[in-house]
Amino acid sequence: MRIRSLAVAALAALLVTAACGGGGPGAAPTSNVPDTIIVRAALPLTGADATPGGFFKNAYELYVKRVNDAGGLNVGGKKVKIDFKIEDNKSDAQTSGQLYEKFVTQDNADFLLGGYNTTSVTQEVKVANRLSAPYVGSGGASSSIYVDNKWAFGTLASIQKLSGTQLAFIKDQQDAGKLPKPLKIAVAYENSSHGNEFLQGINDGAKASPDRYTVVFSSAFDLSGKDYTSLLNRVKDAAADAFMVDARVGDMITMQTQYAQLGLYHKYLTYGPRGPEQQARDQLKAQGDYIIAATWFDGLMPGDNVKKFTDLWTAAGLKSSASWFEAGAWEAARILFSAIEKAGTVDKQKVHDTIMSTTWDNSIFPGGAIKFGTTGQADNDYVMTQNTPNGAHILIWPKTLATGAATIPIPKK
Amino acid sequence: MTERLRRMDWAHDRGAQIVVVLLVAVVLAAIPTNERQYANLIRITFLVLWYAIMAGAWNIIGGYAGQVSFGHAAFLGTGAYVTGTLWQTFHIDPLLTLPIAGLAAALYSVIVGAPTLRLRGPYFAIATIGVGEATRLFVSNIDDITGQVITHGVTGISLPNYDPAKVHYATVAVFVVVMITTILIREGRFGLGLFAINMDRDAAETSGVPTARLQVLAFAISAFFTACAGSLYAARQQFLDPTTMFGFDKSIQVVLMPVVGGLGTVWGPVFGALLFGGVQDQISSLTRNPYLPQLIYGLLLVLVVLFEPLGVAGLLGRASSAGRAFVRPRRETTV
Numbered sequence: 001m002r003i004r005s006l007a008v009a010a011l012a013a014l015l016v017t018a019a020c021g022g023g024g025p026g027a028a029p030t031s032n033v034p035d036t037i038i039v040r041a042a043l044p045l046t047g048a049d050a051t052p053g054g055f056f057k058n059a060y061e062l063y064v065k066r067v068n069d070a071g072g073l074n075v076g077g078k079k080v081k082i083d084f085k086i087e088d089n090k091s092d093a094q095t096s097g098q099l100y101e102k103f104v105t106q107d108n109a110d111f112l113l114g115g116y117n118t119t120s121v122t123q124e125v126k127v128a129n130r131l132s133a134p135y136v137g138s139g140g141a142s143s144s145i146y147v148d149n150k151w152a153f154g155t156l157a158s159i160q161k162l163s164g165t166q167l168a169f170i171k172d173q174q175d176a177g178k179l180p181k182p183l184k185i186a187v188a189y190e191n192s193s194h195g196n197e198f199l200q201g202i203n204d205g206a207k208a209s210p211d212r213y214t215v216v217f218s219s220a221f222d223l224s225g226k227d228y229t230s231l232l233n234r235v236k237d238a239a240a241d242a243f244m245v246d247a248r249v250g251d252m253i254t255m256q257t258q259y260a261q262l263g264l265y266h267k268y269l270t271y272g273p274r275g276p277e278q279q280a281r282d283q284l285k286a287q288g289d290y291i292i293a294a295t296w297f298d299g300l301m302p303g304d305n306v307k308k309f310t311d312l313w314t315a316a317g318l319k320s321s322a323s324w325f326e327a328g329a330w331e332a333a334r335i336l337f338s339a340i341e342k343a344g345t346v347d348k349q350k351v352h353d354t355i356m357s358t359t360w361d362n363s364i365f366p367g368g369a370i371k372f373g374t375t376g377q378a379d380n381d382y383v384m385t386q387n388t389p390n391g392a393h394i395l396i397w398p399k400t401l402a403t404g405a406a407t408i409p410i411p412k413k
Numbered sequence: 414m415t416e417r418l419r420r421m422d423w424a425h426d427r428g429a430q431i432v433v434v435l436l437v438a439v440v441l442a443a444i445p446t447n448e449r450q451y452a453n454l455i456r457i458t459f460l461v462l463w464y465a466i467m468a469g470a471w472n473i474i475g476g477y478a479g480q481v482s483f484g485h486a487a488f489l490g491t492g493a494y495v496t497g498t499l500w501q502t503f504h505i506d507p508l509l510t511l512p513i514a515g516l517a518a519a520l521y522s523v524i525v526g527a528p529t530l531r532l533r534g535p536y537f538a539i540a541t542i543g544v545g546e547a548t549r550l551f552v553s554n555i556d557d558i559t560g561q562v563i564t565h566g567v568t569g570i571s572l573p574n575y576d577p578a579k580v581h582y583a584t585v586a587v588f589v590v591v592m593i594t595t596i597l598i599r600e601g602r603f604g605l606g607l608f609a610i611n612m613d614r615d616a617a618e619t620s621g622v623p624t625a626r627l628q629v630l631a632f633a634i635s636a637f638f639t640a641c642a643g644s645l646y647a648a649r650q651q652f653l654d655p656t657t658m659f660g661f662d663k664s665i666q667v668v669l670m671p672v673v674g675g676l677g678t679v680w681g682p683v684f685g686a687l688l689f690g691g692v693q694d695q696i697s698s699l700t701r702n703p704y705l706p707q708l709i710y711g712l713l714l715v716l717v718v719l720f721e722p723l724g725v726a727g728l729l730g731r732a733s734s735a736g737r738a739f740v741r742p743r744r745e746t747t748v
Contacts, residue, residue, distance in 0.1 A: 046704075088703050094657045095703065097650060098460075098694075105453040106698065119654050122571060126651050130574060131452075147571055191553065193568035220557055223567075 033075045036083045037346050039064075039336070040103035041113040044120070047091025048224055051249070051279065052116050052325045056139065057086055058318045059329035060113055063337070073337055076344040082337070089115060097123030104131045110346050111135075111336055113329075114154070118142045118194045125152040134352045136336040138328025141273075141296075142193040146375040153355055154377045155331045155370060156296050159194055159246070159272075163201025165294045165382040166244065166270060169397045169406075171212060178408045179241065179267060182210065186217040186240035186266075188231060188255075190247055195220060198246035198272055216240050221255075223248065228255045232262050242268035249274050253283050260287040267409035268292065276385045276393040277323055289389045290410040292396070294382040297327035297365055300395050300403055301383060309364045327364055335360050335370065366401070427600045430679060434592040441585045446578035455581055459649060460690040462588045463642055468670035468682030468689075469591045470638035474631045475668065476677035477604055479611030480530060482632075484541030485639050485667045487525075487548040488518040490658035492640025494552065496647040497570040498563075507575060507648040508583045511641050518640030519633040526632040530625065533614070542661070549659035569654030572647060580649045587645060591638050596679050598634070607631055611677070639667070673713050675726025684725040688713070 041060055044053035064084040067073060072081040085107075089096035096115050103109040104127070114137015115124055121140030128135035128151045141156035173179045187202055189195030199218055206213040217238035221231055232255070235243060243266040247255060252271040274280065275293030299310045299322055309330065313322040322330075335355060340346060343354040360370040366381045373379055384397035386406050394404035441458055445451050467489065474480050495514040500507045529540040556566045564570070598604045606627045609617035618624050647653055657663075670689050675681020693706035721727045 085701070087697075087701055090703050092657075093654065094650075097652070101456055102453075102694070102698065105456045119567075119569065119656070122569065122652050122654075123650070126571075130577065130651070144568065144571060148573060191557075191567040196566075196568055220566075222553075 033078045033080060033346060036081045037073070037075075037111065037340065038107060038109045039082055039084045039111045039113060040087070040100075040107055040109040041084075042087050042089040042096045042099035042103075042115050042120075042124070044091035044116055045086070045088040048250070049091040049117050049248075052139075053088075053091070055323065055325035056116055056329040058316075059322075059326040060084070060086065060333055062312075062316055062318070063330055063333035067337060073341050075340055075346065080340075080346075089120060091117070091120075093117075093119040093123045096120040097127050100124045100127040100133075100135075101131065104133045109133065110348070111340070111351070113137065113332055113336060114139050114152070116140075116325075118145065118192050121145055121154075122193075125149055128152045132348065134336070134339075134348050134355065136332045136355065138296075138332045142197055143375070143377065144193045144197070146377045149376045151352060152376050153332075153335070153372050155328050155335070155365070157378055157380050157382065159197035160201035160204070161379070162273060162294045162382055163198050163244075164205060165384065165397070166292075167202065167205040167209075167213060169292075169294075169384055170242070170268065171209075172397075173268075173406070173408045174212060182212050182214045183242050183268070184214050184216045184238075184240045185242045185244055186235045186238045187215055188219055188221055188235065188243070188245045188247075190251065191220040191222050195246045198244075202244060221247075221251075223251060225251060225254065228258050229262060231255075232259055232264060236262065236264055240266060242266055242270075244268075244270050244272075246272035247274060249277050249280055253280055256280075256284055256287055256291070265410075265412055269410055270294070273324070275387055281387065281391055281393075285391075286389065286413075288387050290407055291387045292384060292406070293386075294384045294397075295324050296380065296382065297324040298383050298385055298393075298395060299323075300385075300393075301364075301366065301401055303364075303368065305362050305368070306364045331360075331363060331365060331370065366398075427596050430596045431593055434589055434596070438585050438589045441588075442582060444581070446581050455577070457691050457694060459581065459584055459645075460694060461686050462584045463645060464666070464670055464686035464690040465683045466584075466587055466591050466642045466645075467639055467667045468674065468686050469595050470635045470642070471667045472671045472677070472682045473595060473598060473607075473638075474628070474635040476671050476681070477599065477607040477611065478628055478631045479607075480628060480632070481538045481668065482541040482635075483538050483661075483664045483668060484525075484543070484545030484548075485635070486659050486661065486663035487545045488522060488636040488639040489643040489646075489663055489667075490548065490552065490653075490655065491518040491521055491636075492643025493647045493653050493658045494564060494570070494643075495640070496644035497572055497653045500572055500647070501570060507572075507644065508579060511583070511587070511644045514644040515637035515640045518636040518643075522632045522636030523629055526629045530628045530632060542664075545659065545661060545664050549655050549661075552659060553655045564655070567655060569652060569657075572651040572653070574651060575648050577649065580645060583648070584645050587638070587641050591641075592679070592683075594634065594638070595682075598631075599679060603627065603630070608677075669710065669714060671724075673710065673717055673724050675724035676722070678723060678726040681724050681726040684729075688725070 043056050044050055064082050068081050072079040087099050089099055112133055112135040115121055116139030118140050122145045125145055132151055135152040138155040141159050143158045174181050187199055189199045206215050252274045270292040273293055273295045275291040281288055310322055339351050339354040343350045356372055363370045366383045370378050383401055385393045386396045387393045395401050396406040444454055471485055474482055492514040495517045496507050496510040499505045499510045525544050529537055532540055552564045553567050555563050606622045609622050610624050614624055670685030671682045674685025696706045697703050717724045
């Protein structure tokens with residue numbers, strides 16, 4: 001009797017579990033076009049990355065709204081609405097991975113749009129590959145994300161390429177006599193694969209051209225730090241000509257504030273892809289002047305597509321100007337939904353193959369087109385910016401896109 | 414609470430409990446792993462069992478012996494990283510590394526536990542917080558300190574794909590082993606010693622209970638199984654980073670599940686895991702609010718602390734005779 005009671009209760013508990021996770025029949029790949037397609041994304045809407053997460057959300061939702069308002073996607077001659085939902089991953093990588101798994105197994109999501117930050121995106125890409133779900137994102141640029149990858153696509157070019165772009169610009173300035181040869185560089189990088197690849201790119205450049213670049217100092221720092229004065233004092237002792245940092249926006253603001261307070265000066269100062277963000281300009285004010293950045297998109301870039309995008313943004317009243325966060329998310333959504341239309345089916349394999357094989361023209365990214373490499377990562381050029389004293393910024397590199405002359409060396413204050 | 418557990422002396426048959434565990438395992442193992450329509454059930458089963466393994470393991474030291482550890486993420490992470498490293502570097506099948514990962518964590522727990530388990534009450538808890546955080550920082554920075562690639566620092570370890578069916582069966586197997594171990598410990602002399610320490614360490618020592626040895630052994634067994642959970646995570650998620658694996662939030666979760674489910678009971682950690690893993694997952698799905706489940710869980714915790722120290726298991730015990738079987742007390746054993 002006792003055994004039976006225990007067994008009944010245990011099975012009851014199991015049934016509760018089963019009922020909780022029942023889920024309907026799976027969305028097996030099919031050539032039949034449904035009335036709606038299910039697309040999901042997990043973003044950091046709260047926590048440390050809530051600000052960029054909000055930018056991604058705006059871009060995804062605006063794109064989906066425009067498609068649905070126009071009647072939906074044209075898939076094989078049939079109008080298909082997008083059932084799109086975003087969930088908050090609390091800026092936590094494990095939560096993000098679990099959410100993406102749930103999207104596919106429980107929500108029966110057909111396609112996935114990517115989240116933000118290297119660690120979260122790495123988890124997400126693992127899930128996409130494990131469950132064979134097409135995933136397009138723009139929240140992770142580290143090449144390590146795309147190792148052994150098949151199903152995920154990233155619109156951001158690699159961080160090592162970012163370092164390489166900055167070194168190419170420095171070379172040009174050296175040739176113009178504006179920076180010394182070799183340039184003594186101090187590097188500080190966030191303790192992540194993003195930061196490691198930034199350092200790796202600079203080290204590779206220094207190894208290839210020792211007559212031009214010498215790394216005299218390098219050190220990692222933890223994310224979301226409050227006090228960088230110890231690090232900055234060591235940078236000061238290194239007596240470098242250039243200070244090259246890889247940091248997230250919040251860390252850049254903290255570090256640059258302390259950099260100014262300690263009275264540090266370098267002929268060349270960069271925070272990797274950060275610098276012209278409105279949040280940084282507002283908080284740093286004059287302390288943010290002359291910072292150089294290499295980024296994946298800037299609203300000052302020429303071209304009809306960029307203008308249409310920035311106008312759309314202004315018209316939507318979301319922000320005065322869209323940054324690379326929104327631009328990347330927009331491109332991810334554009335490529336995924338365009339691929340579904342082009343493939344004429346919601347078959348995952350066919351949509352995947354279409355994304356991989358197509359050169360995505362009409363892009364707002366530098367070069368005007370996106371083509372994914374064999375790893376699934378795009379390889380577009382970067383555009384470089386420099387903050388100006390009036391709270392704005394200009395494009396300084398490549399020369400074909402420049403809207404003004406770079407102020408190099410940075411003037412002493 | 415310990416006295417209540419001791420007094421509730423019925424349902425002595427440990428064999429019956431083991432039979433129930435085996436029945437549960439058979440049902441779970443019977444879930445088809447290759448059919449898409451069961452993918453969600455497999456996902457939730459892993460989530461619940463994974464938490465149940467950790468909670469059950471923690472219950473040995475925290476529930477039976479009364480030593481509240483807030484540093485179990487150190488063992489979870491150790492297990493995950495040992496498996497990750499052996500898998501990535503030496504291409505050893507991740508499931509074969511479970512014993513090695515468990516032993517590594519057990520050894521670590523002995524090194525840590527030998528001095529810290531002499532501390533009492535909150536001092537041990539505080540010491541374990543320090544151990545957990547120190548371990549996280551060590552793993553995050555060891556590559557920079559040594560100049561060698563060992564843990565890949567904050568970057569984390571990206572692992573190859575692995576058959577999810579194998580992970581499912583392995584998780585069920587580890588769950589069975591943990592449950593049977595906790596049943597046997599609880600009913601045996603070892604468990605009696607741990608409960609004696611829990612009630613009054615001085616009295617236990619005076620009565621001849623080797624308190625230091627039993628606590629260190631309980632801590633090591635607990636660490637072993639927690640590390641096995643870490644290994645299973647590595648095999649399933651295929652990506653490890655120190656913040657996720659060694660994070661303080663993991664240590665807190667491991668404590669909360671047995672407390673809400675039923676501290677010191679065999680099935681309490683399972684109920685806690687079911688609530689923490691399965692029910693929370695579904696509440697957040699329904700509400701699309703990741704914080705609501707935490708709020709509910711927090712309220713449950715407050716209610717447990719105020720009204721029912723034996724948690725969900727205690728509530729079931731109050732409700733019916735069948736439910737009472739889940740708060741089966743320790744069998745009276747003569748030492």
